[in-house]
Amino acid sequence: ATATESAHAALHARHLAVAPDWLATYYARPIELTHGEGRHVWDAEGTRYLDFFGGILTTMTAHALPEVTAAVTEQAGKILHSSTLYLSRQAVELAERIARLSGIPDARVFFTTSGTEANDTALLLATTYRRSNQVLALRNSYHGRSFTSIGITGNTAWSPTSLSPLQTLYVHGGVRSRGPYAHLTDAQFTAACVADLEDILGQANGTVAALIAEPVQGVGGFTSGPDGLLAAFKEVLDRHGILWITDEVQTGWGRTGDNFWGWQAHSGSGTPDILTFAKGVGNGMSMGGVVARAEVMNCLGANSISTFGGSPITTAAALANLGYLIDHDLQGNARRVGGLLKSRLTAITAGLGIVREVRGRGLMLGVELVEPGTDTPSAAAASAVLEAAREHGLLIGKGGLAGNVLRIAPPLSLTVAEAEEGAEALEAALKQAQAELEGGTAQ
Ligand code: PMP
Numbered sequence: 001a002t003a004t005e006s007a008h009a010a011l012h013a014r015h016l017a018v019a020p021d022w023l024a025t026y027y028a029r030p031i032e033l034t035h036g037e038g039r040h041v042w043d044a045e046g047t048r049y050l051d052f053f054g055g056i057l058t059t060m061t062a063h064a065l066p067e068v069t070a071a072v073t074e075q076a077g078k079i080l081h082s083s084t085l086y087l088s089r090q091a092v093e094l095a096e097r098i099a100r101l102s103g104i105p106d107a108r109v110f111f112t113t114s115g116t117e118a119n120d121t122a123l124l125l126a127t128t129y130r131r132s133n134q135v136l137a138l139r140n141s142y143h144g145r146s147f148t149s150i151g152i153t154g155n156t157a158w159s160p161t162s163l164s165p166l167q168t169l170y171v172h173g174g175v176r177s178r179g180p181y182a183h184l185t186d187a188q189f190t191a192a193c194v195a196d197l198e199d200i201l202g203q204a205n206g207t208v209a210a211l212i213a214e215p216v217q218g219v220g221g222f223t224s225g226p227d228g229l230l231a232a233f234k235e236v237l238d239r240h241g242i243l244w245i246t247d248e249v250q251t252g253w254g255r256t257g258d259n260f261w262g263w264q265a266h267s268g269s270g271t272p273d274i275l276t277f278a279k280g281v282g283n284g285m286s287m288g289g290v291v292a293r294a295e296v297m298n299c300l301g302a303n304s305i306s307t308f309g310g311s312p313i314t315t316a317a318a319l320a321n322l323g324y325l326i327d328h329d330l331q332g333n334a335r336r337v338g339g340l341l342k343s344r345l346t347a348i349t350a351g352l353g354i355v356r357e358v359r360g361r362g363l364m365l366g367v368e369l370v371e372p373g374t375d376t377p378s379a380a381a382a383s384a385v386l387e388a389a390r391e392h393g394l395l396i397g398k399g400g401l402a403g404n405v406l407r408i409a410p411p412l413s414l415t416v417a418e419a420e421e422g423a424e425a426l427e428a429a430l431k432q433a434q435a436e437l438e439g440g441t442a443q
Helices: 003-018 066-078 089-102 115-130 186-202 229-240 262-269 312-327 330-349 379-391 416-438
Strands: 033-037 040-043 048-051 107-112 134-138 167-171 210-213 243-247 274-277 288-293 355-361 364-369 397-399 405-408
Touching: 048 416, 066 312, 089 107, 089 288, 089 312, 107 115, 115 134, 115 210, 115 243, 115 274, 115 288, 167 186, 186 229, 210 229, 229 243, 229 262, 312 330, 330 355, 330 364, 330 416, 364 379, 379 397, 379 405, 379 416, 405 416
Parallel strands: 134 167, 134 210, 210 243, 243 274
Antiparallel strands: 033 040, 040 048, 107 288, 274 288, 355 364, 364 405, 397 405
16 A cells, blocks of 8 residues: 555544544545645545535535635634624624525524534524424424434434424425325425325424424435425414424525525515524535524523624635625526536436436536336445546535435536536446446445
8 A cells, every 4th residue: 555545544543443433424435635726625645526515515615715715814813712792893794794685574693603503593493482392394304413403303314313302293395206295296296295284283282383494405315395385384384373494504505596595496475484504604614593583583581692603703704705606696607507517417317227316406416326227215326426426536425315316516616617527427437336236246
């Protein structure tokens, strides 16, 4: 083995000895990323990859975006001290900007350091406002890894305990292409999900606080119900006074191309009461937050502070990042380049037996894999494609309840040439994985 290979093996062994067993990494030989630029990243062994997953894993606009680097460096030279006990000019500016963008009237904004913490806060607000710990969530959902957010995570692969301070009722609506309603038209599917919601509300134990939903399920494999489904839900929720929490941790900031927020594909009957965001907003700096109507946000009866929520450095990064996103119309870029990429992926996968479906919109595209020529989900295929794509210099993600969906979510500044380059690499990887699986050599 070369010196860099030995150094990598030693680091991996130390990681395995000290990290929890359940802290998953991608790849048989996990990648140690050392730097990035634009849509590319490099590992410690000097290999360059086109990054088709960084957009979900926090790099919203681009790696090492000079505007963000400058804002962070400048702020680090001034003050890093963080506490909501003091005023912060950039926290106020960022909150104002997000309040305006959110589409929620009379919006108040609270910053957190992660998506999990944002959803915990949303649940605290909703359960306090409604004086009930009963909540509705979608089957196959993922909302975080804290004790509370695990309690609304329907995707059991990521939900290690069934104990929860919440009483959660799961409804249909996140997964369109599988399950008992898969054969229905969009309108019939929507009607069936609304009937399911009404049915479970009939079985609820008194007051229900909120429905939380990802407009497109992220970890669940980039799957969603038809446009307008949540609007149809909203009519039922309104009748019961139940709040609507939209989890925009993956779908926010123009990622889906057509809309700035995922919920806007469902806006037929009003706006969400609470919106949560995180991941990409700080372009890698750990920042999340909650937007809520003032009446809901202000329902807490005690003081609170946050040490790191809205810190000078994360808010400086987020302001620079959001400014870049909007000035360069990266939502429009997601729509245009994502549209091209989706057509390319649909074309290259047409004859491949391991591909069941290409889905998604904007730069949030999923490729569902099955055992060749069957309808059976294949996690082995997804792992094989991930490894093969790496060999072709492409990083992608995976997800889905069965771990069989490839997730494609590049930084939103992806160029047409890079989309083309990535599609070619993915085509080669899919063919290689299919050959391995058909030859029975894949693990
Ligand atoms: N909600 C959604 C929809 C997510 O995808 C995630 C992260 N995968 C979270 C919440 C949790 O965010 P974090 O990892 O920042 O705690």
